[in-house]
Structures are given as structure tokens and as C-alpha cells.
Amino acid sequence: MERFREVLQDCKLCDLGYIGGKYTWANNRSDQNFTKERLDRAIANSKWCATFGGGEVRILSSSTSDHCPILVSLSQQQSNPFKYAQVRRYEDRWSSFSDCEQVIKKAWNQGRGQVTGLQRIKEKLQTCMTDLRKWSYRKEMEERGSLIQKSNRLQHLQQTLTAEFVQQLKQT
Structure with missing residues (x-):
């Protein structure tokens, strides 16, 4: 050394x-x-x-x-000169959550004014997207919290690691 x-x-x-x-x-x-x-x-x-x-x-x-x-x-973080517009699309991974369908149904069935035809469908799609984004953000925060807890537990185990804890770490 x-x-x-x-x-x-x-x-x-x-x-x-x-x-x-x-x-x-x-x-x-x-x-x-x-x-x-x-x-x-x-x-x-x-x-x-x-x-x-x-x-x-x-x-x-x-x-x-x-x-x-x-x-x-x-x-000194360099500011990113490339700013991307927010993408507005349905994320396939959302369908893996059981409550995604309820979010869509609730948003779709919300009554908004007396608009008819394609304008009404456009409003319903916008409402669905807005509600899905909010729901997705909450889900992401829940997942991140869980991941942070598990990561902290793993880091704690690795830093306090002794010969006795090696097997427990491998199981985590």
C-alpha cells in the first residue's frame, strides 16, 4: 500500500x-x-x-x-443542451399492474361537458393519459421506495459483512 x-x-x-x-x-x-x-x-x-x-x-x-x-x-453538472419533449404514449409495462385497468375505466367514464363525436373521444383520451401519468408516477415512487429499502439493506449487509453473514447475503 x-x-x-x-x-x-x-x-x-x-x-x-x-x-x-x-x-x-x-x-x-x-x-x-x-x-x-x-x-x-x-x-x-x-x-x-x-x-x-x-x-x-x-x-x-x-x-x-x-x-x-x-x-x-x-x-459542476453540465446542463444538458438536448431537452426532449414529454412523450405521450401508453407504456406496455403499465398493463402488468392489476390496477391499471381501473385507472383507465375511471378516466374514460368521467363526464366532461356536452362535447360529442371525435372531440369527446379526444377529451377522454387526454383524460386517460393524464390520469395514467399521475398513476404511473405514484407507482414509480412506490417501486423506487421499495428498491431503495432493499438496496440500503444490501449495502448494510455488505458493509457489516462477516463470515457468518455471507450465506444470508447470498440469499438476499
Whole structure:
């Protein structure tokens, strides 16, 4: 490790540190040979740090590897010059939810004024799309909350990982 630090110093590079769990690798053994280390790092030179303010390094959890990924977020986010218009279409994955049909039926059956013909169908389609988007957003937030809870649990297990917990982590 001392030689690694010397190389960083000779090349005028610095370790950006980390936020979150400390360890980025575990050998996943369940005996006395169990080991975990901080092997993976984010490093940068002074010009990069001056440009991006050092950034923020997070050690994430991994469900498929013995190495945890590292996410480097830049302090100065470049604004995206390519803005896309909101897409208005039915998402096929919505039909996998049992309550999607009820959202459509309720929106379709809402009475709106005395409009008839194609104008009425247009209004019903707009109402359906609006209600589906709101419903979809709520569903996405529910899924994201569940995913965040599971991800936090996985990260906690990986960071507190001991030989006894290797089997429990593999089952999670």
C-alpha cells in the first residue's frame, strides 16, 4: 500500500475519498479466511479537482459481484443542451399492474361537458393519459421506495459483512 501511495504522489494524483460504506470488495468466504477490503478507489489530478470541485464518490452495493461499484458525481453538472419533449404514449409495462385497468375505466367514464363525436373521444383520451401519468408516477415512487429499502439493506449487509453473514447475503 505504501508503494501505491508513492505512485499517487509521484503522479500528482489524490484519492477522492468516499461516502457510504468503506469496503469495495469481499471474498465471500464463510470461514476464518473471510476478508473485505477497500480495493477500488477514485483518483484525480489537481486540474480535474479544480474543474469539477473534487466531486463526490459513493460506494454502492452490488448484488451480482464481489466488487462494489463506485459512483463519481461531479460538483459542476453540465446542463444538458438536448431537452426532449414529454412523450405521450401508453407504456406496455403499465398493463402488468392489476390496477391499471381501473385507472383507465375511471378516466374514460368521467363526464366532461356536452362535447360529442371525435372531440369527446379526444377529451377522454387526454383524460386517460393524464390520469395514467399521475398513476404511473405514484407507482414509480412506490417501486423506487421499495428498491431503495432493499438496496440500503444490501449495502448494510455488505458493509457489516462477516463470515457468518455471507450465506444470508447470498440469499438476499
